[in-house]
Amino acid sequence: MVLVCYLTNAQKIDPDVDAMSDKVESKVIEWRRDFHQNPELSNREFETAKKIAAHLKSLGLEVTENVAKTGVVALLKGKQKGKVVALRADIDALPVTERADVPFKSTVKTTFLGKEVGVSHACGHDTHTAILMGVAEVLSKNKDKIQGTVKFIFQPAEEGPPPGEEGGAKLMIKEGVLKNPDVDAIFGLHINSGTPVGMIRYKPGGTMAAVERFVINVKGKQTHGSAPWTGVDPILISAKIIDGLQTIISRESPLVDEAAVITVGKITSGVRFNIIPESAEMIGTVRTLDPMMRKMIIRRMSEMVPAIAKAYGGEATIDFQNNTSITYNDPTLVTQMLPTIEGIAGKENVILSKATTGGEDFSYFQEVVPGFYFFLGGKPHTEAKAPSHHTPDFYIDESGLLLGVKVMSQLTLDYLNAQ
Incomplete structure (x- = not known):
């Protein structure tokens, strides 16, 4: 009851935090x-x-570099002892050539998987990084108001490490980022090009999907295309497998509870029009928002794939690789902290939204400690529809960054001081 009462009374932003956030806004944009x-x-x-670490050191924080290869972690200890709250921002970009017409447009090129590609922040991680650097400055100037410790986590490789490498949230956790001192709760945000500036979207429970990558290898028997009865067609078997997998979603999954998706995104087989090949490979993804549905779908796929192949005289195997877990917002933490967000953004601007089948490796932190991950508006009010994330035309209105600084700063103070 004490916690709820405190947050009810703490809906408005601290005047010093408000003023300092306004002061740091130009730096955040820069x-x-x-x-x-x-x-x-x-x-x-x-x-x-290097730039992140230099700023954090200038604030007098305890800074650790080279965490999970290129990550940066910093500690801000308050005047009084208490709990530990972590704030996370992802720092990596994507192999996407930018088309957005802005004066600070990326023209960077590099080699990715053997191909020359453009590089851009086509998902907004640059804004996340800048916002958290601003929060670090705001909170460092209000150290006397902090009851506990703030751990700033600047995480590399959210989009996934290169093949053959470890990285991202998993590696940070493996290297002990949530320990010494032990984190009690973690907060994170994601800019969203489809949500208007000034608005925040959230959802308790499953808010982003667990993401599995799967590879199916089908083995048949090669023969001449004019005499299919003398061989076993792996392309036909692949078609039957694709069809069968969709029945797991349409006939076995309780979609009234949560959404789920099975997608085959690539199929490779054959070399010539008149040859039935010996093998086929399919690569795809599974997206789930409920832990039990996730287990069921993976189990049924594992059962179905070899069974369908056998029914048509062939063989098939399926292998899974987990890319993210379910981004699960702890319902109690959401209830506790929602008044803070509503008090700063305005209750009418804080929207309870549906889940998305996109994935986020922030989910791995949430498997260890309670977490709250929400979406910050970045769409200009002058645009009816904005380009999607991960596209060349992705664009964010920078006027939305200030709200991110204020909300993350006040969430931190209210969480720690509620104890």
């Missing part, structure tokens, strides 16, 4: 533009990390 113009891919965020 940092964001610098990161945007100089993007770096996952596990290669060397210069990005």
